[in-house]
Amino acid sequence: MLPRLAPFCLGLLSILPVPATHAAADWLQFRGPASTAVSETGQIPETPTIDWSVPLPGRGLSSPILVGDRLFVTCSSGSRQDLLELLCLETNTGKTLWRRALRATGRTMTYPKTSVAAPSPCSDGKRVFATWSCNDVAAFDLEGTLLWTRGITADYPNVSNSLGMASSPLVIGNTLVVMVENDSESYSLGLDVRSGRNLWKLDRPKAANWTSPVLWQPSPDARPAALLQSSKGLTAVDASTGSVLWDFQGNASSMSSCVVSGTRIFAPAGGITALQPAPDGAPPVSLWNSRQLNPSTTSPVLIAGLLLTTNNAGVLTAGSPEDGAVRWKQRLTGPFSATPVGAGNRILAVSEKGLVQVVEVSPAEAKPLGQLQLPLQEDTKELILSTPALRGNHAYIRTDSTLWRIGSGR
Amino acid sequence: MNPAPRFPRLLAAALLGVFVPHPVLASPGSAIESLLAVGPEGAGNEAASGAWKELVDSGPASLPAILEASGKASPVAANWLRLAAAALVERAKTTKTPIPLDSLEAALSQPTLPGSQRVLAFDLLQLADPARAKAVEPSLADDPVQELRRGAVQRLIETAKTLEGDSAKTAYLKALQSARDEDQTQAVAEALEKLGSPVDLQKHFGFLTRWHVVGPFENSERRGFETVFPPEEKIDLSAAYPGKAGEIRWQPFSSQDPRGKVDLNKPLGLLKEATAYATTLFHSETERPAELRLGCKNAWKVWLNGKLLFSRDEYHRGQQMDQYKLPCTLRKGANTLLIKCCQNEQKETWTVEWEFQLRVCDSAGTAILSTQN
Structure with a gap:
C-alpha cells in the first residue's frame, strides 16, 4: 500500500499548501518577538498604504499573530458575545484558510469598549493557543486540528472580571502561561502545551489585572521564567514549575506590561521603573524611576537605544534606558490604546481613531513621516484598540469589523 | 477502535502535513465517549x-450521534463535540459529501431535547445550509432556549415596525410575548409605550421588588463579606442586631425601578464599608427547576432556603x-431568599451604587411569578 501512496503523496505536495515553518521574524504573541513590539528584521514603510482588507466575523481587540505564511486572529460574536472564533488567514492575501468556533463556558460580560476577544493568541510555531475574556482556552495545530480546550471558569467559578479580562497568554518551553487574575478568585496558571493540564497554579493578588506575562531569561543557561505583573508589583516565576524566583513589591500598572532588555526590566511602575534582578534570586534593585515616562494604558517600547512611551494625551516620550532621562517629547495624534510597534529606527503608532502614524526616532529627535487614515466604520463608532503585528514590510491591524494589511504599496 | 491499518495514513499525513481521508469509524461511540469524559482541569x-x-x-454519518451526545455533555465537553461537528461539516461541504441536515432540523423541532443539543443543531444548520436555517428560524419564537428565540423575535419586531396603529400594537404584543432578551424587550416596550400600551417590565421579567432589608453591618477592609452576621444564621424579621453604628432592625422596602433595582442607599443611607441583607418570600405553585438571575456590582452572596x-x-x-x-430548585410553597450585599471603601463617583436586581425565571428567561404577593 505504501508504494502506491507515494506518487499520490508527491502529487499532492505540488498542489496543496503546506504551512511554512515559523521563522525568527514571526510575530508569535502579543507585542511580537520577546514581547518587545519590535521586529528585528522588519521594515516600516515611510508612507503606509493599504495592501488589502478583509471583513472579520466578530468583535475583538486582540492582536493578530503571524506564523509562517499564516495569520491567526480571534473574534467574539453573538448577542452575548459567547461565540468565540479563531481564524487562520493567508498573510499574503487575507484569504480565510479555516475558522473554528467555541461557545463561551465562562461569563462574557465586558465593559462596552472592550470585548470578549481581548486577549491575543500565541504560538510556539507548531500550535496556536487562543484565550478569551470568558477564560476559555483552546489549542490547535496550524491546520486547525483541535489539540485540547479548557474552560478555566468551569474549573474555578469565580475567575472572572465584570469589566472583562484581557491578559494575553505566552508560551515558554512546554508551558502556556495564562494569567487569570481578578478581584476574586485570582490565579496564574502554567498549562502543559501538549494537553492543557495544569503544570502549576499560583495564587495571585486579588486585584483586577489586564497585563500580560513576559519571558525573563537573562542568560541562555538561565531557567526561563515568566514575569507576572500586577498592581502589587512584579513576580518572576519558573515557567516549568511555577516556583517563585523573586518578587518586586511596588505599585505597578494593571494595564501596561513591562519590557525586557538583556538583564534589565523596564516596568510600568510609578511611571517607568528600571529593575536589575540580582543573580542570587534576591529581589531586583531599582536602578531609576521616571514619572515622565508614564505609559498609561500602552506598553513601553525599546528601540534605537530609546525607551518610548505614549501617554493618554498622545505624547510620545523618549527616555534613556540607562538613566531614564527624557530625551525628547513629540506630540502625535492620539489617543492611543494600541502599543506602537517598531523596526529599525521607525515606529508605527495607530490612534484609536485609526490614524496610522510613522515616526523616525533617534536620540536627538522624532521625525514624523507618513500617515494613513484607516476607514473605520462610523455607524458602530469603532475604534482601534489592538496592537498591530509586524513582519517584513507589512503591518497587520484589526478592528471589530476589519483586518488590514498595511505596506508601502510596492 | 479502528481495525484498518493506520501506518500508511499516518505516514502520508506526516509527510504531507495535510488531511488524508480516514476510513470511516465502525461506530463513533467510543470517540464520543472520550470527549464526554473530559473532566476538571483538563483531565x-x-x-x-x-x-x-x-x-x-x-464523516457526516457521525453527526446525529455527536448531536445527541452534546445534550448530555458538560460545557467544556460540549465544546470538544461542537468543534468536531463543525470541522466535520466544513470538510463535508468541501468534499460535497451529503450532510444529514434532517437530523439537525429534527432536533430543533423537539423542544424537550436538551438546550445545548438544539443550539448546536441550529449552529450546524447555519454552517451547513444558511438558507435552511433561515427558514427554520421563525418557528423558534417561543423556544424553551432563550438564545434560539432571538432571531425569530427580531423578525417579529421588524414586521411590527412596518405596521401602524392597532396592527402595530398587536404585532408588538406578539413580539413581547416571545421576547426574553433585555434589548429586544426594551425596544418592544418603547414602541408599545408610544402606542399607548405601557409594559410592566417588572412583571415581564419577574423581578422581586418587595423586600425586608437590614443594615448596616460592618465591612471595613472588606471583611464583612466573609463575616457571618446574625441574618445568615437565622432570619427573624422582629429581631434587633448590633450594627455598624448602633442597633439595627429589618425594615420593609419596595423597589419602584422598572428593572427591579433594590437601591440600598435609599433605606440605609449613602454608606461606605457597610454590609446589608435583604430577604423575601417567594411562593411557588410546584416544586420545579428555576434560575435566580442577579445583577450586582457589589460583593454578594445569595441563599435559597438556607442554602x-x-x-x-x-x-x-x-x-x-x-x-x-x-x-436552583424551588420547593412547593414558600421559599426564603436571602441576599447579602456589601459596599466597599471606594470614594469615586462610580462607586456610589449599593444595589442589586434579582429575578426568578426558567432557563428561557421566562418570568416565574410568586403565587402570593
Missing part, C-alpha cells in the same frame, strides 16, 4: 485529542441584568 484531554481527530475523520447558591467578592466592575445565573 482526559490526552485521550480526547486523539478521539477528536478520529471523530472528524469519521448558599453562589457568592462573589468583586466591587464596582459593572452591573447588568442577568449578570449571574444561579440554577
Whole structure:
C-alpha cells in the first residue's frame, strides 16, 4: 500500500499548501518577538498604504499573530458575545484558510469598549493557543486540528472580571502561561502545551489585572521564567514549575506590561521603573524611576537605544534606558490604546481613531513621516484598540469589523 | 477502535502535513465517549485529542450521534463535540459529501431535547445550509432556549415596525410575548409605550421588588463579606442586631425601578464599608427547576432556603441584568431568599451604587411569578 501512496503523496505536495515553518521574524504573541513590539528584521514603510482588507466575523481587540505564511486572529460574536472564533488567514492575501468556533463556558460580560476577544493568541510555531475574556482556552495545530480546550471558569467559578479580562497568554518551553487574575478568585496558571493540564497554579493578588506575562531569561543557561505583573508589583516565576524566583513589591500598572532588555526590566511602575534582578534570586534593585515616562494604558517600547512611551494625551516620550532621562517629547495624534510597534529606527503608532502614524526616532529627535487614515466604520463608532503585528514590510491591524494589511504599496 | 491499518495514513499525513481521508469509524461511540469524559482541569484531554481527530475523520454519518451526545455533555465537553461537528461539516461541504441536515432540523423541532443539543443543531444548520436555517428560524419564537428565540423575535419586531396603529400594537404584543432578551424587550416596550400600551417590565421579567432589608453591618477592609452576621444564621424579621453604628432592625422596602433595582442607599443611607441583607418570600405553585438571575456590582452572596447558591467578592466592575445565573430548585410553597450585599471603601463617583436586581425565571428567561404577593 505504501508504494502506491507515494506518487499520490508527491502529487499532492505540488498542489496543496503546506504551512511554512515559523521563522525568527514571526510575530508569535502579543507585542511580537520577546514581547518587545519590535521586529528585528522588519521594515516600516515611510508612507503606509493599504495592501488589502478583509471583513472579520466578530468583535475583538486582540492582536493578530503571524506564523509562517499564516495569520491567526480571534473574534467574539453573538448577542452575548459567547461565540468565540479563531481564524487562520493567508498573510499574503487575507484569504480565510479555516475558522473554528467555541461557545463561551465562562461569563462574557465586558465593559462596552472592550470585548470578549481581548486577549491575543500565541504560538510556539507548531500550535496556536487562543484565550478569551470568558477564560476559555483552546489549542490547535496550524491546520486547525483541535489539540485540547479548557474552560478555566468551569474549573474555578469565580475567575472572572465584570469589566472583562484581557491578559494575553505566552508560551515558554512546554508551558502556556495564562494569567487569570481578578478581584476574586485570582490565579496564574502554567498549562502543559501538549494537553492543557495544569503544570502549576499560583495564587495571585486579588486585584483586577489586564497585563500580560513576559519571558525573563537573562542568560541562555538561565531557567526561563515568566514575569507576572500586577498592581502589587512584579513576580518572576519558573515557567516549568511555577516556583517563585523573586518578587518586586511596588505599585505597578494593571494595564501596561513591562519590557525586557538583556538583564534589565523596564516596568510600568510609578511611571517607568528600571529593575536589575540580582543573580542570587534576591529581589531586583531599582536602578531609576521616571514619572515622565508614564505609559498609561500602552506598553513601553525599546528601540534605537530609546525607551518610548505614549501617554493618554498622545505624547510620545523618549527616555534613556540607562538613566531614564527624557530625551525628547513629540506630540502625535492620539489617543492611543494600541502599543506602537517598531523596526529599525521607525515606529508605527495607530490612534484609536485609526490614524496610522510613522515616526523616525533617534536620540536627538522624532521625525514624523507618513500617515494613513484607516476607514473605520462610523455607524458602530469603532475604534482601534489592538496592537498591530509586524513582519517584513507589512503591518497587520484589526478592528471589530476589519483586518488590514498595511505596506508601502510596492 | 479502528481495525484498518493506520501506518500508511499516518505516514502520508506526516509527510504531507495535510488531511488524508480516514476510513470511516465502525461506530463513533467510543470517540464520543472520550470527549464526554473530559473532566476538571483538563483531565482526559490526552485521550480526547486523539478521539477528536478520529471523530472528524469519521464523516457526516457521525453527526446525529455527536448531536445527541452534546445534550448530555458538560460545557467544556460540549465544546470538544461542537468543534468536531463543525470541522466535520466544513470538510463535508468541501468534499460535497451529503450532510444529514434532517437530523439537525429534527432536533430543533423537539423542544424537550436538551438546550445545548438544539443550539448546536441550529449552529450546524447555519454552517451547513444558511438558507435552511433561515427558514427554520421563525418557528423558534417561543423556544424553551432563550438564545434560539432571538432571531425569530427580531423578525417579529421588524414586521411590527412596518405596521401602524392597532396592527402595530398587536404585532408588538406578539413580539413581547416571545421576547426574553433585555434589548429586544426594551425596544418592544418603547414602541408599545408610544402606542399607548405601557409594559410592566417588572412583571415581564419577574423581578422581586418587595423586600425586608437590614443594615448596616460592618465591612471595613472588606471583611464583612466573609463575616457571618446574625441574618445568615437565622432570619427573624422582629429581631434587633448590633450594627455598624448602633442597633439595627429589618425594615420593609419596595423597589419602584422598572428593572427591579433594590437601591440600598435609599433605606440605609449613602454608606461606605457597610454590609446589608435583604430577604423575601417567594411562593411557588410546584416544586420545579428555576434560575435566580442577579445583577450586582457589589460583593454578594445569595441563599435559597438556607442554602448558599453562589457568592462573589468583586466591587464596582459593572452591573447588568442577568449578570449571574444561579440554577436552583424551588420547593412547593414558600421559599426564603436571602441576599447579602456589601459596599466597599471606594470614594469615586462610580462607586456610589449599593444595589442589586434579582429575578426568578426558567432557563428561557421566562418570568416565574410568586403565587402570593
